Amino acid sequence: MNDLGACPACVGLPEEALKKAASNGTSQIVLSLPGIHCVACINGVERALRAMPGVANARVNLSMKRVTVGTDQPVAPEDMIDTLELAGFEARLLDTSLLGSEADAYGRGLMTRIAVSGFAMMNVMLLSVAIWSGAIGATQHLFHLISASIAIPALVYAAQPFFRNAWQALSVRKLNMDVPISLAIILAAGMSLYETFFGGQHAYFDAALSLTFFLLIGRYLDYRSRKAAASAAAQLSALEVPRVMCLRDGVRQMVDFADLAIGDLIQVLPGGRIPVDGMITDGESQIDRSLLTGESRPVQASIGALVTAGEVNMTGPLTIQASTVGADTTLRKMVTMVDEAEAVRNKYTAAADRAAAIYAPVVHLLALAAFLGWVAYSGDVRLSLNIAVAVLIITCPCALGLAVPAVSTTAAGRLFRAGLLVKNGTALERLAEVDTVVFDKTGTLTVPAAARDALDAEAQAVALAMTRNATHPVSQAIAASLDGVTPARISGQQEHPGKGLSATYQGQAVRLGSGAWLGAGRGTFIQIGDRKPKKITLRSELREGAQALVSAWQAAGLSVQLVSGDDAAETGRIADQLGISNWLSGTTPEEKVAFVNKLTEAGAHVLMVGDGLNDTGALAAAYASVSPAMAADASRAASDIVLLNDSLEPLIGLPRLAKAAKARIVENFAISTLYNIIAVPIALAGFATPLIAAIAMSTSSITVLLNALRLRGRV
Numbered sequence: 001m002n003d004l005g006a007c008p009a010c011v012g013l014p015e016e017a018l019k020k021a022a023s024n025g026t027s028q029i030v031l032s033l034p035g036i037h038c039v040a041c042i043n044g045v046e047r048a049l050r051a052m053p054g055v056a057n058a059r060v061n062l063s064m065k066r067v068t069v070g071t072d073q074p075v076a077p078e079d080m081i082d083t084l085e086l087a088g089f090e091a092r093l094l095d096t097s098l099l100g101s102e103a104d105a106y107g108r109g110l111m112t113r114i115a116v117s118g119f120a121m122m123n124v125m126l127l128s129v130a131i132w133s134g135a136i137g138a139t140q141h142l143f144h145l146i147s148a149s150i151a152i153p154a155l156v157y158a159a160q161p162f163f164r165n166a167w168q169a170l171s172v173r174k175l176n177m178d179v180p181i182s183l184a185i186i187l188a189a190g191m192s193l194y195e196t197f198f199g200g201q202h203a204y205f206d207a208a209l210s211l212t213f214f215l216l217i218g219r220y221l222d223y224r225s226r227k228a229a230a231s232a233a234a235q236l237s238a239l240e241v242p243r244v245m246c247l248r249d250g251v252r253q254m255v256d257f258a259d260l261a262i263g264d265l266i267q268v269l270p271g272g273r274i275p276v277d278g279m280i281t282d283g284e285s286q287i288d289r290s291l292l293t294g295e296s297r298p299v300q301a302s303i304g305a306l307v308t309a310g311e312v313n314m315t316g317p318l319t320i321q322a323s324t325v326g327a328d329t330t331l332r333k334m335v336t337m338v339d340e341a342e343a344v345r346n347k348y349t350a351a352a353d354r355a356a357a358i359y360a361p362v363v364h365l366l367a368l369a370a371f372l373g374w375v376a377y378s379g380d381v382r383l384s385l386n387i388a389v390a391v392l393i394i395t396c397p398c399a400l401g402l403a404v405p406a407v408s409t410t411a412a413g414r415l416f417r418a419g420l421l422v423k424n425g426t427a428l429e430r431l432a433e434v435d436t437v438v439f440d441k442t443g444t445l446t447v448p449a450a451a452r453d454a455l456d457a458e459a460q461a462v463a464l465a466m467t468r469n470a471t472h473p474v475s476q477a478i479a480a481s482l483d484g485v486t487p488a489r490i491s492g493q494q495e496h497p498g499k500g501l502s503a504t505y506q507g508q509a510v511r512l513g514s515g516a517w518l519g520a521g522r523g524t525f526i527q528i529g530d531r532k533p534k535k536i537t538l539r540s541e542l543r544e545g546a547q548a549l550v551s552a553w554q555a556a557g558l559s560v561q562l563v564s565g566d567d568a569a570e571t572g573r574i575a576d577q578l579g580i581s582n583w584l585s586g587t588t589p590e591e592k593v594a595f596v597n598k599l600t601e602a603g604a605h606v607l608m609v610g611d612g613l614n615d616t617g618a619l620a621a622a623y624a625s626v627s628p629a630m631a632a633d634a635s636r637a638a639s640d641i642v643l644l645n646d647s648l649e650p651l652i653g654l655p656r657l658a659k660a661a662k663a664r665i666v667e668n669f670a671i672s673t674l675y676n677i678i679a680v681p682i683a684l685a686g687f688a689t690p691l692i693a694a695i696a697m698s699t700s701s702i703t704v705l706l707n708a709l710r711l712r713g714r715v
Contacts, residue, residue: 029069029077031084032092036065041089048087049080067091077243078254088469088495092273110220113158117216120154121209128206144196144203151205152189159185159212161219180363184392185212191389204389207693211393214701218405244268244275247319260325268313268320277308277324285316286514289565300522315499315514367392370684387686394683394693395676403668404429406708411661414712419645420654427640429665430624431658433605437553438596438618440610441564441574444628445550445648446540448474450481455526459534461488463526466501466512474524475501478512478536500524512536540570542577545649550578552652559604563587563595565614592618609651611635626651657711664711668704675700 033045042060045067049058054075060067069080084091127143159182166182188208195203246255247265257275260266265281268274274287286298289311298314301307307320309329370391374384412422422428439445455463465487467475490510493503500513508529515521518533525533554560562583564571571585584595592610596618599606608615608622612635619625619638627639628646636642643651679696682688688696 027071029071029075029080031067031069031077031080033060033065033067033084033089036060036089044087045084045089048083048089052080052083055080076254107220107223110161110216110223113161114213114216114220116154117158117209117213120150120158121206121213123150124206124209140201141196144192147203147205148193148196151209152193155185155189155208155212158216162212162215180367180392180395181211181215183367184208184389187385187389188393191386207393210698214698218701258326260322262322262325264322264325266320266322268318270313270315270317272313274307274311274313274318274320275309275329276320276322277329278306278320278322280305280307280318281321282319283317284516285318286314288312288314315516363392363395366395366680366684373684374686383686387683390688390693391680391683394679394688394696403672403704404665406705407661407664407668407711410708410711411657415641415654415657416644418653419643419650421642421644423640423642427624428658428661430605430640431607431655432662434558434607434624434655434658436559436561436599436604437607437609438561438563438599438622439550439580440592440608440612440615440618441562441571442540442566443611444609444615445543445546445562445578446574447543448477449539449541450474450478450524451537451539454537455534457485458488459526459528460485462490462505462510462528463512463536464488465490465505466493466503466510466526474538477538478524540574542574543646543648545647545651547578549648549651550580553655554579556655558607558655563592563618565592565612589614589617593621596621626654661711664708668707671703671707672700675703 033041036042036045045060046058049055049067049069052075054071054073055069056072057070058067069075081091124147127147131140131143162178162181162185165176165178169176169179185208188204188211192203192205192208195201243254243256244260245267246253246260247267252267260276264276266276266278270285280301280303282303284300284302287301287305287307288298289308301318307318309324367388371384371388374387375381378384408422408428411428415422460482463478464482464485467479467482468487488505490503490505493501495501496513496517499517500511502509502511502513504510505528510526510528511518512526513524515523515525515533515535518525518527520527520533520535524536524538526536527533550560559582560580562571562575562578562580564574564583564585565587566585568585571583575581575583587595592615596606596608600621600623605623608618608625609627610616610619610625611628615627616635616638619627619635624641625639626641626643627635628643641654675696679688679693679700683693
């Protein structure tokens, strides 16, 4: 590994590599890096790739665990993967066309509009102060004209999101929150222009701008709270191997996944993901099915064994005869299952949206009633229109629009500081209603571990020296179990793909790896010199914080259940340790979804906590969901909340905070309602000018924001 403090862009790079770093290349290839976790990993990946001929640049995105490689001449993705694996990094090819654009153009656009409207509002308010201070006649008219020249272009640009959404609703003969907002902005600006050009005493450009400014803040907060990662189904699809090694007429050739046919012979090297469902016709290996089934131990597979798409070949080359391809593979069926589950959960309607459906038509009727009533009473159309505009502004749903996103954003910030990333805008509303929790076992409640008791002190020291810098999960588990041991001095360490590790210790050859490689049977062994290989017992142990989390949630009244793809003995052992009486073992991904759906149909609001591809469907089907940061990409995408820490303890307070957030949302609706009860009659009676209405509206918005900030304290 490289120095943790090194700059990932330049430290240790030769001059030629620095030149490459300045170019992005003419084409790009994106690789998934599921095992990277620190700055040193970034250094190692970028340095290895930039040293390859034809590679112009390589940039790692640690949060998304991907590297984007720019090339200036053809370079096979398989060669990049081989280079990274030799450097100690697991890599997979991603089909970026299935992931969509990652640009956040909408968010940047909202921020720009907030800046424009805020800047214009401050300048117009300065001019308004001069008018309030006594400017009259030509000076007043000039200040109004300058205000108009600032406000109108700013409003035309900044208020576009409201105008666009209002027009879309009106074009299909519907009302939404943006219709009264747009009317208030247009009428306030229009009346101000009329007053300016016809010598009126008052113009309300500052009211229109402040209205736009505060509403844009609410829109941005709402957008940030709702913005989620790419669809889980797209993430699953991207994990499909886009190009595979196929044997046709005895000739090896790389073919596109879409061109495979039933009966084709496919070669999968150690570390590769199996692209199709089929039967092994040549070779013997261990298969990692944990991402698909949750089975914690690798399965030995040889000629005649059936394998499925999405499983990982661990220890030896395999030739597989395809029995299903394309849309019929297990992985592709899982994509369909997740798509359907996401569609069901996305039907949840946020509280603000439910309120908006009632609020918008009422606002229009009030403004219309104010206009008609004052025309009938006074006969003054100009006065009546001013009062109608004041009613529209004072009832403008700014506080209502801020009620939910202000709370969601504040709560999300607090959770992020605690190690939890909220990805879905309605997640906290749904979490507050959860009454049942379903846990996955492998990788969620448990982590792989190795028993050190069977090894003497010398074997422990040698094993630690060989595994402490390795990236394979088994090696990492062995190294973690040897905490406190002083590593031995070894040299010449080499990694043998599909077999294990070798090195030299005190002049003797040492090997650590599969029993098949060491001639010792099944399992993982270490051999020093000519001595008899010693078995390293692998097991699952509870993840840090698992016991505390389960106990706390049970004490809070939640029904906690365990569903695993692992066998009954292992699942039962973990359930007993945690005090979970309801558990189910040996489940397939489809059975997990069915289990969650059955609970839902019985009236339960289910929170699913899982990490594997086999959990993705259940995560999407559940009422709310959580996954660890080290989970499969698709599982993280399907989840509402991602746990950023290794420990599960940050999850303990999640239901309590969700309930507090929902309470703040209800309080904000109450504040907004009370404000309207007081302010609307004043506006209808003609005692509020559009400017006073804008000030009142701003005050209610600030009150809602301050109430939301209470979540930053203790809950």
